[in-house]
Amino acid sequence: xxxxxxxxxxxxxxxxxxxxxxxxxxxxxxxxxxxxxxxxxxxxxxxxxxxxxxxxxxxxxxxxxxxxxxxxxxxxxxxxxxxxxxxxxxxxxxxxxxxxxxxxxxxxxxxxxxxxxxxxxxxxxxxxxxxxxxxxxxxxxxxxxxxxxxxxxxxxxxxxxxxxxxxxxxxxxxxxxxxxxxxxxxxxxxxxxxxxxxxxxxxxxxxxxxxxxxxxxxxxxxxxxxxxxxxxxxxxxxxxxxxxxxxxxxxxxxxxxxxxxxxxxxxxxxxxxxxxxxxxxxxxxxxxxxxxxxxxxxxxxxxxxxxxxxxxxxxxxxxxxxxxxxxxxxxxxxxxxxxxxxxxxxxxxxxxxxxxxxxx
Amino acid sequence: xxxxxxxxxxxxxxxxxxxxxxxxxxxxxxxxxxxxxxxxxxxxxxxxxxxxxxxxxxxxxxxxxxxxxxxxxxxxxxxxxxxxxxxxxxxxxxxxxxxxxxxxxxxxxxxxxxxxxxxxxxxxxxxxxxxxxxxxxxxxxxxxxxxxxxxxxxxxxxxxxxxxxxxxxxxxxxxxxxxxxxxxxxxxxxxxxxxxxxxxxxxxxxxxxxxxxxxxxxxxxxxxxxxxxxxxxxxxxxxxxxxxxxxxxxxxxxxxxxxxxxxxxxxxxxxxxxxxxxxxxxxxxxxxxxxxxxxxx
Numbered sequence: 001x002x003x004x005x006x007x008x009x010x011x012x013x014x015x016x017x018x019x020x021x022x023x024x025x026x027x028x029x030x031x032x033x034x035x036x037x038x039x040x041x042x043x044x045x046x047x048x049x050x051x052x053x054x055x056x057x058x059x060x061x062x063x064x065x066x067x068x069x070x071x072x073x074x075x076x077x078x079x080x081x082x083x084x085x086x087x088x089x090x091x092x093x094x095x096x097x098x099x100x101x102x103x104x105x106x107x108x109x110x111x112x113x114x115x116x117x118x119x120x121x122x123x124x125x126x127x128x129x130x131x132x133x134x135x136x137x138x139x140x141x142x143x144x145x146x147x148x149x150x151x152x153x154x155x156x157x158x159x160x161x162x163x164x165x166x167x168x169x170x171x172x173x174x175x176x177x178x179x180x181x182x183x184x185x186x187x188x189x190x191x192x193x194x195x196x197x198x199x200x201x202x203x204x205x206x207x208x209x210x211x212x213x214x215x216x217x218x219x220x221x222x223x224x225x226x227x228x229x230x231x232x233x234x235x236x237x238x239x240x241x242x243x244x245x246x247x248x249x250x251x252x253x254x255x256x257x258x259x260x261x262x263x264x265x266x267x268x269x270x271x272x273x274x275x276x277x278x279x280x281x282x283x284x285x286x287x288x289x290x291x292x293x294x295x296x297x298x299x300x301x302x303x304x305x306x307x308x309x310x311x312x313x314x315x316x317x318x319x320x321x322x323x324x325x326x327x328x329x330x331x332x333x334x335x336x337x338x339x340x341x342x343x344x345x346x347x348x349x350x351x352x353x354x355x356x357x358x359x360x
Numbered sequence: 361x362x363x364x365x366x367x368x369x370x371x372x373x374x375x376x377x378x379x380x381x382x383x384x385x386x387x388x389x390x391x392x393x394x395x396x397x398x399x400x401x402x403x404x405x406x407x408x409x410x411x412x413x414x415x416x417x418x419x420x421x422x423x424x425x426x427x428x429x430x431x432x433x434x435x436x437x438x439x440x441x442x443x444x445x446x447x448x449x450x451x452x453x454x455x456x457x458x459x460x461x462x463x464x465x466x467x468x469x470x471x472x473x474x475x476x477x478x479x480x481x482x483x484x485x486x487x488x489x490x491x492x493x494x495x496x497x498x499x500x501x502x503x504x505x506x507x508x509x510x511x512x513x514x515x516x517x518x519x520x521x522x523x524x525x526x527x528x529x530x531x532x533x534x535x536x537x538x539x540x541x542x543x544x545x546x547x548x549x550x551x552x553x554x555x556x557x558x559x560x561x562x563x564x565x566x567x568x569x570x571x572x573x574x575x576x577x578x579x580x581x582x583x584x585x586x587x588x589x590x591x592x593x594x595x596x597x598x599x600x601x602x603x604x605x606x607x608x609x610x611x612x613x614x615x616x617x618x619x620x621x622x623x624x625x626x627x628x629x630x631x632x633x634x635x636x637x638x639x640x641x642x643x644x645x646x647x648x649x650x651x652x653x654x655x656x657x
């Protein structure tokens with residue numbers, strides 16, 4: 001078993017705190033993605049699990065054993081670095097063998113494991129090349145291969161796709177998902193790219209400002225974000241946030257008015273809602289251009305994405321609501337538009353950013 | 361139209377003349393520069409040329425009333441004399457052993473010191489680093505009496521070790537190595553740590569091979585420096601059979617009186633190895649000199 005348990009892990013560099021009491025339980029075989037903006041502490045957390053950074057406070061357990069005081073090589077984890085860190089003077093085979101040589105693995109065993117990993121990653125024909133003779137994608141595979149041969153309890157991947165061009169990134173993402181399915185190892189993947197997080201993760205850990213904002217499956221994170229930060233960080237285009245003017249009770253459900261529009265009835269229970277400083281949140285796919293819609297505004301910008309169009313609509317109070325229309329939308333910038341909102345998909349946030357959803 | 365037509369050829373012709381005049385002016389400037397460079401090159405090379413042709417003259421023709429740019433009689437007699445009557449073979453061996461010894465020990469110790477200073481965290485690290493930087497400011501000649509007394513106390517006068525030990529102090533080699541180790545991205549070290557590599561393995565399998573170019577460059581300059589060293593080997597050795605080439609050739613004078621052809625033959629033999637090395641490794645030597653001057657090539 002290779003569960004990873006973090007108990008109130010904190011990290012500070014001198015007086016500067018970079019992680020504050022982070023706790024989580026990662027199940028064996030999960031693909032966990034640490035998602036967050038630059039500087040949120042996600043890479044530091046990964047490096048702490050790897051043993052490359054000391055833990056200031058708290059405990060890290062791996063496979064039932066406390067590891068936070070152990071050196072990196074005794075933790076049974078392998079890491080893939082953002083720039084791959086392939087030793088430039090060694091061939092691919094030597095790069096992949098180095099770790100096994102260091103622990104005195106017999107030579108035939110090293111050759112067998114390197115060959116197996118190379119076959120799995122389809123890099124057999126590259127084994128005698130030097131890293132400089134490889135493309136970015138090939139280097140990436142070698143870096144993963146170097147991790148695989150050590151047969152670690154967990155793979156730690158620090159933004160491994162960020163140095164690849166867009167097309168290759170999508171392909172490698174897919175291969176990584178397939179690899180995870182095949183070897184069923186615990187993987188922790190750090191990224192600031194929400195698409196990578198959504199497509200790869202069994203669970204996403206959204207981090208912001210030294211803390212965990214939410215842990216959940218990609219769809220939970222997307223549909224039921226715990227905080228306004230998560231709602232704004234995940235999803236493209238970003239969720240529209242509209243300051244609520246009045247809240248009313250419609251048969252136990254809350255109806256919200258904003259920007260002088262007709263109230264929108266939602267599935268959010270009225271009971272338990274704070275009655276001031278609320279923000280209404282709605283994603284573009286739940287707000288459609290509709291001549292019979294209740295919301296009135298003026299199209300500010302029209303983005304045509306091919307399969308759909310995004311209409312950035314300015315409301316009376318100056319706030320912006322992003323609505324969807326079909327790909328061949330006839331809406332032109334500057335025109336008045338009407339929008340229909342699907343209240344079932346709406347959510348609200350209080351002043352502190354906590355989200356209120358429809359009852360699950 | 362007609363005005364323009366009649367003007368155009370004239371303009372064109374004028375244009376061409378200006379260009380060719382400019383070209384010619386440039387050529388003349390270039391020629392003058394080349395000539396000046398050539399004059400300096402001749403001035404610089406002349407003593408070497410004079411040494412070579414003198415060593416190829418019979419001793420009787422060395423001193424003559426006229427200036428002779430080529431020997432009247434070509435001979436390698438002077439070289440035979442040096443080989444037959446001096447211990448130049450032995451001196452060569454001494455020079456090779458001491459220079460290789462100095463180079464090997466300096467490089468190994470400096471690379472290890474630099475690695476520790478660059479990559480390890482231990483108490484006193486900063487103090488050690490400043491001490492090394494400070495030692496850079498002390499000329500070796502200022503310590504020569506201390507070195508002599510120390511070597512005498514260790515009974516190392518007239519031994520290879522006695523010649524080698526005081527020449528091992530090369531802070532600049534440590535400084536250059538440290539700069540290079542510092543600039544290795546830390547991910548390599550971290551990857552090696554994850555790969556269970558010991559500090560020795562990280563040093564010998566990652567850091568040293570990644571800086572192989574620096575090592576060869578530093579090896580060449582250290583070797584040339586040790587080969588050309590005169591003052592310390594001159595003090596540390598009094599027995600002719602323990603002398604290195606640089607010290608030995610001064611003995612040619614003592615043994616034969618002033619015999620220019622032989623002296624120059626000995627000097628040319630002494631310089632030969634370094635000259636050949638320099639020709640082979642010219643680029644590396646230039647790189648090394650730039651490195652030790654703080655310029656990264």
